Amino acid sequence: MIEAVTKQRGIAPYFVCDQCHEIIENAGYGLAAMPQLRINVQGRTEVLHVHKGKCYKMLEDKWDGRVGSVELLRHIELLIHNSRVELSDIQKLRDNYEQIGL
Numbered sequence: 001m002i003e004a005v006t007k008q009r010g011i012a013p014y015f016v017c018d019q020c021h022e023i024i025e026n027a028g029y030g031l032a033a034m035p036q037l038r039i040n041v042q043g044r045t046e047v048l049h050v051h052k053g054k055c056y057k058m059l060e061d062k063w064d065g066r067v068g069s070v071e072l073l074r075h076i077e078l079l080i081h082n083s084r085v086e087l088s089d090i091q092k093l094r095d096n097y098e099q100i101g102l
């Protein structure tokens with residue numbers, strides 16, 4: 001899931017593990033997971049975010065192994081692409097957010 005977390009200078013969104021409810025601190029530690037039984041007639045389903053390893057295994061067990069997944073980094077790349085965001089804009093924003101402490 002994505003949750004808003006209050007920081008010193010404001011509120012910022014973070015990926016939070018749908019199994020252990022801890023923040024996924026680094027995209028390299030996470031997966032975007034889609035339980036296949038939840039795909040609706042339009043071909044859509046919610047996306048869960050989990051840590052690799054134990055948390056993903058718990059999710060697989062919960063859904064009897066019928067869970068698709070992609071690396072969280074790949075998921076973010078696809079969101080950026082599908083949202084028509086330019087990578088050069090992201091670098092500018094990242095520099096700004098780091099300066100203001102978000």
Ligand SMILES: [Zn+2]
Nearest residue numbers: 017020051055
């Ligand atoms: Zn977790």
